[in-house]
Amino acid sequence: MRKEFSNAMEQLAIEDDSIVFITGDLGYNALENLKAKLGKRFINAGVAEQNMVGVAAGFAHKGYKVFCYSIAPFIVYRCLEQFRNDVCFNNLPVFLVGNGGGYGYGIMGSSHHTLEDIACLSGLQNANVWVPAFADEVEPVLQQITKDARPAYLRLGAGKTTPDHAYQTGSFKVIHKGLNAETTVFALGPVANNVLSALSIAGELAEKVNVITALRFPLKMEADLLEIVKNAPNILVAEEHIGTGGLAQQLSVQLMEKGVFPNSFKSLKAEGYPNGRYGSQSYHQKLSGLDPDSIISHINQLLIPA
């Protein structure tokens, strides 16, 4: 999604001269266009993420809308307090953009993975967390973030194209509706592509399963989505994020508060580094049961009557 981000960002910043873009010394082979086009409004703050977010708060105080860009773990953890105190408390338009959420940086190792960002950021006052699943969602999300002008975090990953007929409801997107759905799969971010691959591999499942993505936190569920869940009440959640504070936990609270109780509920999540070994993003997804084959297996287990 990095290229889509960079192109959309360029267009937005050309149209809106109150936008300032700050990078934490990253963006090689991706952000050169922004550096060339934005002039003084493109700033390299160096390898100093905490200062970058403090500076961004200062810019926002003076009326600018500020994007802060880095690799996801560096923009989430290092400067969490600056985002909380300087940005969120003041409801300022500072937008953190983290590239390569989840296991996105693969063999780069654990320092470059981001498995706890939703837990860290989605509960902050005034903040929205955006997790596109598909590359073509990046541009509209960026437009919305800029329009909202409130603290935001955007987790980028490697996405494909949104399937036809997808539509948004509340903070979710209905990606696929099975004709005789019994199971609803909620997916966070690009791992949705693994769910779609699963349905493509095991074609017989396509009519039995709905696929929903969670695009924005805090979660907001509309009545139509609740109906979908009621009619296909076996729930599987797939997220490249730890269990604590992730989609499954936040979703389950939403459902219970709205009086919707699933028949069954299974959470597939980032399990960290269970064997102490490292590899590509797909290697880590498989270890956590987030690969298409594991997803097929879990959907089938949910479909077996209790």
Next chain:
Amino acid sequence: MTIEEILNDPRQLSGDLRLKILGLYHQANAGHIGCSLSCIDLMIAVLFLNKSADDTFILSKGHAAAALYACLNILGEISDEELATFYMDGTTLPAHPAPRQYKSIPFATGSLGHGLPIATGIAHAAKIGDEESYSFALLSDGETNEGTTWEAAHYAIQNQLDNLFMIVDKNGLQGFDFTDKVLGETASVEKWKAIGFETVEVDGHNILSINEVIQELKTHKNGLPKAIIAQTVKGKGVSYMENKLEWHYLPMNPEQFQQATLEVKERYLNELTNA
């Protein structure tokens, strides 16, 4: 109180504000007295003598909130009624400044090391917007331990933010010891000069000197961010508090409060007592 009146008799305002600070902490039965008394003269020089409407002041050492509240009370932004709620349930004036309550308190400080980055961003935004304004951050010397302070310093130097003023309340004491015994002299004039700040040392209790330094530095449009390293005394104005670590934390008992106010009246307001 006009600027001329303050310049003619700076001790009057200095004494009045010290009494207000003592009163607030006594009423609240709370600490952070010493660190408020060490920086109040610096605040006078900035808030009363130098800050225009377009300028920004960030109290990075948020634990001296009562000193800021006292100033804003005299400047008319915090009412007497609200000031009287300091530390109470339902107040807008907690021990460390709250966000989005007062125009002159733009950020919720209290966690150290946040003020210089924010003030740096404000200074840079003003530069990019071709705005003639100044961005002031008041730091404790302990805050120069923080990595963020040094990150911001290098950013400010690189971006030639000569409209940025870092003022360090160098009272020589931090949370649990003298600063030179903790991480060494992170607020030393030599260090700040060496990295590229236009650095001036000043007596942090001589309001006229501080004012002159700020006025002079404002005219130096030389691309260099400014550091004013102010030599101060923790607890300044109350003899038994001066240069004492414990007066970062302790509240006063009634006798101590009485002695403190008498001393301030004698030393700043020329009010002789029979004591």
